[in-house]
Structure formats: structure tokens, C-alpha cells
Amino acid sequence: MMNLVAGVIGLGAMGGGMAASLRRAGYPVQVFDVRGEMAAAFAQDGGTACASPAELGAACDVVVSVVINAAQTETVLFGPGGCAAAMRPGSVFVMCSTVDPNGSMALEKRLNDLGLLYIDAPISGGAAKAASGEMTMMTSGAPAAYAKAEAVLHAMAAKVYKLGDAAGAGSKVKVINQLLAGVHIAAAAEAMALGLREGVDPAALYEVITHSAGNSWMFENRMAHVLAGDYTPLSAVDIFVKDLGIVLDMARASKFPLPLSSTAHQMFMQASTAGFAKEDDSAVIKIFPGIELPKTP
Structure with missing residues (x-):
């Protein structure tokens, strides 16, 4: 699966380490952060800095979102320059924020209606474990989403718990x-x-x-x-x-x-x-x- 292109949106305490773990595992990594200097600094050591979530989404097979909350996730997907409209059918959006489970379930349906796959994948472990690829992911999603993205998840986390075949259980x-x-x-x-x-x-x-x-x-x-x-x-x-x-x-x-x-x-x-x-x-x-x-x- 190393021919997959992975993208990370949000290069904060957790997202920066997760992107580095993907790069270390050999994936071509696209990154976006509202602080453009963060994406540029990451790309200096390998990877590509994108100007918008849409640019990232168009280039990636698996998009990993590590933003703060549900409102930011909504903006990343459906706001101006959002990635949902740019992602290719069959690509996977991995949502790592802590959100209301009902909101995650609704997001899965919206993306499925666009021909996109979705994994509900909140994370835990702190910045140090994110940077070393040893964090925990609490995931749920359709088998087709795992078939495409599971190797990407394991590149970022030591423990990837599969908790159900639809969004909500992970959250x-x-x-x-x-x-x-x-x-x-x-x-x-x-x-x-x-x-x-x-x-x-x-x-x-x-x-x-x-x-x-x-x-x-x-x-x-x-x-x-x-x-x-x-x-x-x-x-x-x-x-x-x-x-x-x-x-x-x-x-x-x-x-x-x-x-x-x-x-x-x-x-x-x-x-x-x-x-x-x-x-x-x-x-x-x-x-x-x-x-x-x-x-x-």
C-alpha cells in the first residue's frame, strides 16, 4: 500500500508527529495547516506543503484530519477550499478529533453520499507517542474504508482498535x-x-x-x-x-x-x-x- 498518498490536515501537537510517522514509514505525505509556516517547515524534511485542504484532498488517497473540534472538521471538509469536493471517489477521510458520536455518524453519511469513505478515529497518547508512532487510535468504519486505509493507521499508531463497522463507536x-x-x-x-x-x-x-x-x-x-x-x-x-x-x-x-x-x-x-x-x-x-x-x- 506504499503507493498510497497520505495527507495530514492540522500539524499541532498530535498531527505533526503523525505526519512525521507517515513520512518515516515511507509514504508520500501531503500536509496542510492554517499556519502555513508549519506546513513549510514539515516539507523541508520531506513531503509536500499544500495551500488548502482542497489541494491536499485532490492529491491524496487517505486524508487524516487532526483538528481541534467538530466545527474545524466541518470547515476542513465543506468550508471554502474544503477537501470533500476535491477528494477522488473511493478515497478515505480519517477523522481524529474528539467529537459528539452522533456528529461523527452524520459526517460518515454525508461523505458516503459523495462517494467517499470514512473512518471515525479519535486518538490518545499525547504528543510524544504521536511523534514516535506509538499512540492509540479508537476506530470504527466500513470494511471498505479499512481495506484502503488500515496500513496508514498502523503507520501512525501502535494500537489501532477496530470497534465497529460504522462511525460512532470509536468516538x-x-x-x-x-x-x-x-x-x-x-x-x-x-x-x-x-x-x-x-x-x-x-x-x-x-x-x-x-x-x-x-x-x-x-x-x-x-x-x-x-x-x-x-x-x-x-x-x-x-x-x-x-x-x-x-x-x-x-x-x-x-x-x-x-x-x-x-x-x-x-x-x-x-x-x-x-x-x-x-x-x-x-x-x-x-x-x-x-x-x-x-x-x-
Whole structure:
């Protein structure tokens, strides 16, 4: 399948690494980003920078979209210079954003009506794993879409879970993953904040917890940012305002109670409105009063 041309739209923390993984695997890679300099920088080491999603779509057999949300996905496909009208019949659009599962199902139908194939493929693992090709993809789609694009997926991810033969299942699993991720970050921040309030040395607390039963991946990863006083966004506060909002919307449709998710969502919204929207999601700890956070060395 190496004769396939792959394209990546969105060269942020995840998309840039995914495009590099495809290039490393030997695929001809077309890239587009609204920040033209990002696409140009990628192409310096191999690949082609495109001026629009339409230019990319016309050149590619498989288009991988790694934009922030459903609105940006809509623009990439159907906005001015969108790729949907330019893609050849039978080519595959791989949607990697975290979106409402019903929206993903609707997108599959719209693209199928245009003669295009679709894979619902949200991602997880962070920028480092995206760059090394070791991330996780939670996918669902028609067998014909997998037949054409599955090798491309495996070039970008160590784990490609096939969760159903139609869109929606992949997004549902990603939404549940984001429930856990958001709640874990909020709980980790609350625990570290309590330790600071009680005068516990934060580095000692971190050392003990990361070697004890109370540890979580999110505590270990995000509280390291707090200890460093570094809130450079790898995943921003507003990402979890959005993602936990999707979690709650999905559950609300079936009247399913999510008390922990609701509380975590309120915490991230409080952090966002307090001015920390674009900071790393660990900045949710800044909502707690009466504590002194570690400073950047």
C-alpha cells in the first residue's frame, strides 16, 4: 500500500508527529495547516506543503484530519477550499478529533453520499507517542474504508482498535476515555492542592504518590508540570471544557447521571473563566484558594 498518498490536515501537537510517522514509514505525505509556516517547515524534511485542504484532498488517497473540534472538521471538509469536493471517489477521510458520536455518524453519511469513505478515529497518547508512532487510535468504519486505509493507521499508531463497522463507536470510546482523563486530572489537582494547603513538601508528595496505590497516569504526568511551574499547553484547559462537555451531552441524551464528570467540568470551566483557558490542563489547580504553587525554577 506504499503507493498510497497520505495527507495530514492540522500539524499541532498530535498531527505533526503523525505526519512525521507517515513520512518515516515511507509514504508520500501531503500536509496542510492554517499556519502555513508549519506546513513549510514539515516539507523541508520531506513531503509536500499544500495551500488548502482542497489541494491536499485532490492529491491524496487517505486524508487524516487532526483538528481541534467538530466545527474545524466541518470547515476542513465543506468550508471554502474544503477537501470533500476535491477528494477522488473511493478515497478515505480519517477523522481524529474528539467529537459528539452522533456528529461523527452524520459526517460518515454525508461523505458516503459523495462517494467517499470514512473512518471515525479519535486518538490518545499525547504528543510524544504521536511523534514516535506509538499512540492509540479508537476506530470504527466500513470494511471498505479499512481495506484502503488500515496500513496508514498502523503507520501512525501502535494500537489501532477496530470497534465497529460504522462511525460512532470509536468516538463513544474516546468520549469515555476523556471522562476518565478529565476526572483524573481534576482529582490529581485537588490532591496536590490539599497537600500544598497542609504544608506537605510537594516534591515529596509527588514521589510518594507516584510509588503508591493512589497514583494515576494523569497524576504522574500532570503534577510534574505543577512541580515545574510550567503551564505551557500540551493539552489546554479549554480542551477539557470541550471534551467533558461532550461527555455530559452524550450522557444527557440517555438521562444517565455523571456526578464526577459534572464536577470536573465545572472545575475546568472555572479555570477557563479565571484566565487559564489556554494554559496546560494542569492549571486547573489554580482554582484552589489559599495555596502557593511552585514557581518556575
